[in-house]
Amino acid sequence: MSSHYEAPIRKPLVIGEKTYHDITVDVARPVEGRANKLWWRVFTIALLAFLWGVGSMAYTIGTGIGTWGLNKTVGWAWDITNFVWWVGIGHAGTLISAVLLLFRQKWRMAINRSAEAMTIFSVVQAGLFPIIHMGRPWLGYWVLPLPNQFGSLWVNFNSPLLWDVFAISTYLSVSLVFWWTGLLPDFAMLRDRAITPFTKRVYSILSFGWSGRAKDWQRFEEVSLVLAGLATPLVLSVHTIVSFDFATSVIPGWHTTILPPYFVAGAIFSGFAMVTTLLIIMRKVSNLEAYITIQHIELMNIIVMITGSIVGVAYITELWVAWYSGVEYEQYAFLNRATGPYWWSYFLMMTCNVVSPQVMWFKKIRTNIMASFIISLVVNVGMWFERFVIIVTSLHRDYLPSSWTMFQPTFVDAGIYIGTIGFFFVLFLLYSRSFPVIAQAEVKTILKSSGEYYKKERDSKENHQSLNH
Amino acid sequence: MYTFSKKLKTFAFVLMLIGVAGIIYGFIKAPKDLAEVKANLIEQAHDGHGEHHVSAADHAVSDAHFDHHAEHVYGQLKNKPWTALYVGCIFVMLVSVGILVFHGINYAASAGWSPVLFRVMEGLSAYILPGSIIFFILLLLSVYGIGGNHLFIWADKDVVEADAIIKGKEGYLNAPFFIIRAIIFLGGWNLYRIYMRKQSLALDASGDLVYHKKMFKASAGFLAFFIVTESMASWDWIMSIDTHWYSTLFGWYVFASFFVTAITTIAFVTLYLKSKGYMDFVNTSHIHDLAKFMFGLSIFWTYLWFSQFMLQWYSNIPEEVTYFIFRIQEFNLPFFGMLVLNFVLPLLLLINTDFKRLTWIVVMAGVCIIIGHYIDFYLMIAPGTVGGSWFIGAAEIGSLLFFIGLFILVGFSEIAKAPLLAKNNPLIEESKHFHY
Numbered sequence A: 001m002s003s004h005y006e007a008p009i010r011k012p013l014v015i016g017e018k019t020y021h022d023i024t025v026d027v028a029r030p031v032e033g034r035a036n037k038l039w040w041r042v043f044t045i046a047l048l049a050f051l052w053g054v055g056s057m058a059y060t061i062g063t064g065i066g067t068w069g070l071n072k073t074v075g076w077a078w079d080i081t082n083f084v085w086w087v088g089i090g091h092a093g094t095l096i097s098a099v100l101l102l103f104r105q106k107w108r109m110a111i112n113r114s115a116e117a118m119t120i121f122s123v124v125q126a127g128l129f130p131i132i133h134m135g136r137p138w139l140g141y142w143v144l145p146l147p148n149q150f151g152s153l154w155v156n157f158n159s160p161l162l163w164d165v166f167a168i169s170t171y172l173s174v175s176l177v178f179w180w181t182g183l184l185p186d187f188a189m190l191r192d193r194a195i196t197p198f199t200k201r202v203y204s205i206l207s208f209g210w211s212g213r214a215k216d217w218q219r220f221e222e223v224s225l226v227l228a229g230l231a232t233p234l235v236l237s238v239h240t241i242v243s244f245d246f247a248t249s250v251i252p253g254w255h256t257t258i259l260p261p262y263f264v265a266g267a268i269f270s271g272f273a274m275v276t277t278l279l280i281i282m283r284k285v286s287n288l289e290a291y292i293t294i295q296h297i298e299l300m301n302i303i304v305m306i307t308g309s310i311v312g313v314a315y316i317t318e319l320w321v322a323w324y325s326g327v328e329y330e331q332y333a334f335l336n337r338a339t340g341p342y343w344w345s346y347f348l349m350m351t352c353n354v355v356s357p358q359v360m361w362f363k364k365i366r367t368n369i370m371a372s373f374i375i376s377l378v379v380n381v382g383m384w385f386e387r388f389v390i391i392v393t394s395l396h397r398d399y400l401p402s403s404w405t406m407f408q409p410t411f412v413d414a415g416i417y418i419g420t421i422g423f424f425f426v427l428f429l430l431y432s433r434s435f436p437v438i439a440q441a442e443v444k445t446i447l448k449s450s451g452e453y454y455k456k457e458r459d460s461k462e463n464h465q466s467l468n469h
Numbered sequence B: 001m002y003t004f005s006k007k008l009k010t011f012a013f014v015l016m017l018i019g020v021a022g023i024i025y026g027f028i029k030a031p032k033d034l035a036e037v038k039a040n041l042i043e044q045a046h047d048g049h050g051e052h053h054v055s056a057a058d059h060a061v062s063d064a065h066f067d068h069h070a071e072h073v074y075g076q077l078k079n080k081p082w083t084a085l086y087v088g089c090i091f092v093m094l095v096s097v098g099i100l101v102f103h104g105i106n107y108a109a110s111a112g113w114s115p116v117l118f119r120v121m122e123g124l125s126a127y128i129l130p131g132s133i134i135f136f137i138l139l140l141l142s143v144y145g146i147g148g149n150h151l152f153i154w155a156d157k158d159v160v161e162a163d164a165i166i167k168g169k170e171g172y173l174n175a176p177f178f179i180i181r182a183i184i185f186l187g188g189w190n191l192y193r194i195y196m197r198k199q200s201l202a203l204d205a206s207g208d209l210v211y212h213k214k215m216f217k218a219s220a221g222f223l224a225f226f227i228v229t230e231s232m233a234s235w236d237w238i239m240s241i242d243t244h245w246y247s248t249l250f251g252w253y254v255f256a257s258f259f260v261t262a263i264t265t266i267a268f269v270t271l272y273l274k275s276k277g278y279m280d281f282v283n284t285s286h287i288h289d290l291a292k293f294m295f296g297l298s299i300f301w302t303y304l305w306f307s308q309f310m311l312q313w314y315s316n317i318p319e320e321v322t323y324f325i326f327r328i329q330e331f332n333l334p335f336f337g338m339l340v341l342n343f344v345l346p347l348l349l350l351i352n353t354d355f356k357r358l359t360w361i362v363v364m365a366g367v368c369i370i371i372g373h374y375i376d377f378y379l380m381i382a383p384g385t386v387g388g389s390w391f392i393g394a395a396e397i398g399s400l401l402f403f404i405g406l407f408i409l410v411g412f413s414e415i416a417k418a419p420l421l422a423k424n425n426p427l428i429e430e431s432k433h434f435h436y
Helices: A020-032 A037-063 A078-089 A091-102 A106-110 A112-133 A137-143 A160-193 A197-206 A214-247 A259-285 A294-325 A328-339 A343-361 A369-396 A411-434 A440-450 A452-468 B006-029 B034-047 B051-061 B063-108 B115-143 B157-162 B164-168 B175-206 B209-237 B250-275 B284-315 B318-330 B332-350 B359-385 B394-415 B428-432
Strands: none
Touching: A020 A160, A020 A411, A020 A440, A037 A112, A037 A411, A078 A091, A078 A112, A078 A214, A078 A259, A078 A369, A078 A411, A091 A106, A091 A112, A091 A160, A091 A214, A091 A259, A106 A112, A106 A294, A106 A440, A112 A137, A112 A160, A112 A259, A112 A411, A160 A197, A160 A214, A160 A440, A214 A259, A214 B284, A259 A294, A259 A343, A259 A369, A259 A411, A259 B284, A294 A328, A294 A343, A294 A369, A294 B209, A328 A343, A328 A369, A343 A369, A440 A452, B006 B063, B006 B394, B034 B063, B063 B115, B063 B175, B063 B209, B063 B250, B063 B359, B063 B394, B115 B175, B115 B250, B115 B284, B115 B394, B115 B428, B157 B164, B175 B209, B209 B250, B250 B284, B250 B359, B250 B394, B284 B318, B284 B332, B284 B359, B318 B332, B318 B359, B332 B359
């Protein structure tokens, strides 16, 4: 489906004199080789953080939600902040693989695999929070509309929280199928290269018997397109429905109509920041600089800048409309956000999310790897604070001044959060050593149109021809 | 090189003439004084069928009430021809702005498929200049209350003094500041459009990529300027008509509405020029892509419509929900009918891949989109200005036809001024080879 002709002005997407076989070898190397010390060190840290998180979760479930810092006024805080933060991060993957596929952006091919992996792993983290918050997670299936004999127990279809159950589980399933479909030819590649019978067996199972016949490829392309079409509205719907959790209420600061598209923009923003963070490390550690190039980083930075600006416009719009509405409660909610006891979190949100991405207007900065890495971390911090600001500052001073209070997180709150970060990296590190981290079959399809070597070859041929004429 | 055919020129003039006739008719039909309105109301009450008439009769029971009601209706009917003019004017003007924005987005994104369509976009966006001048005059007339219109109630000193909520907004909603903002928004958009056209022609003549770079940078800067000014313009020119009401999403919702209409317009003009043999380099894949945008943005518009409507309906906060309750009660058919035109029909007509390449299907879906979004604009404006006394008649249709005629005249004249292929654009070869 990609065009055969590419304008000479476009920058190459594969650097160096790579052949098809080189791509195979480069992508298979991290899987076939052995892990170095650094990998083990990082993995151990992640695992320890994860174990600490498991401990905190067990303590919460054993003792009760009282172990968290919640109180009568602030009934939602870190748990939902973390939930929304993780769901948001999980947005970039499907955006890259679905929306950018529909827009025929070839540069997505080097980054889609890891972005989708990140999506799935972060949605897993997100899902943990509501389940833990239930207090009795073994009754988690009660959120599903199952016929039962418990009397009048039935789900509430009017509740956006239920819509969220459907939205996120659909998103997770479609993302998983999309990811796995793309993986089939690449798993088959690893299968065909496997030396030991065990690895051969494993990758045969994972590749679902991919044969590489023309019919396989034709179906593969068709399915990808259909899934992209299905997944694109999903990218919008998931964070839209997460935003409904807040926006359908009558809480000033939560109830605002811009929330759905602004949450989606914010999610893409944080998701791309996380992809940038992960891929800047991965391209170095796994020697993939020829595939994940400065051009890729620059384009991701531009998306971070655009979505950051959209989010910025939304922040200012909310602030302005609160004044314009003339509603006392709206006005106070935003005044309190910006100047109340949590002013510092509002300030962090504004600087990290709105101001910091603006440096990407300068080409020098957006093509600088270190700067991109730092900004991507800053954005992730900022986006966590955005959710904290929305949730805690809107709740802690409610309609009744006698119940105004502050929120203090406990070590359990912190433990679960850090635990999910640990869990995420455990999964991602395992992935990076056992999965083909670049969609090599797809990259091969653009090698001749967008590879540096072939582009040069073509340009010199064209020049030669025009000289002859 | 395209030459503006006599036939099309005549057609544009005819549209404008019919339009002017409709607009004048609207002004003549507007009641001259309160006595005329009262006489009409009593006559309607005696006719005595239909709910509205019965309620008018009920009002007649008490004289004071009746007088009050008559005054109200008088104000609404005086606004009616102005509203008709205003809706047509802002709608067509914003559609041309949407075309400019689409050009800007494609440029800033270095899109490879669309450069063959750039000249169409450049040409049609020429309408922004005359369109915004007329619109600006209309704004001046409205906020200074010239010609007896009260489109913006916040511009009426007596209303502001009597209404604490509007009084609180005075720092933003006041005539001088409002006009200054309009100058900045319209001025900024016009400057960008003039700059782009100049660079584009220079690139054509010289082939120097410096001009391409300049356009790329200008587009990125313009889009940043636009995202801010577009929201503010929507609050000013449309949202402030329902002065009490507010919605943070409003700016983006308005954008989605005129943007999808803009892309439909590009598709229409491209199909027309291609059918006349001027754009052989445009293939069905280009049409397919335009149709995809029509399809996708129709869904996007619906998404924003739903988000705004559902959240206010669900929360049921009196300050907000009255906006929708009034529309559902008084504008029921257009309010829900527009969803069929703007969502259901484009969705069904354009979901199929092959259908997106068929001219007649694209035209059919496009007609739905244009009519549907005109109604959308009408519904954003008329309930606040003419209220229950609305109907879409000669004045409304006339105004729309007049501005469409002017749009054709200005747009096609500009298209005729330069070759239809921006031959030195560095992506033009890629665009010509574009194949889905």
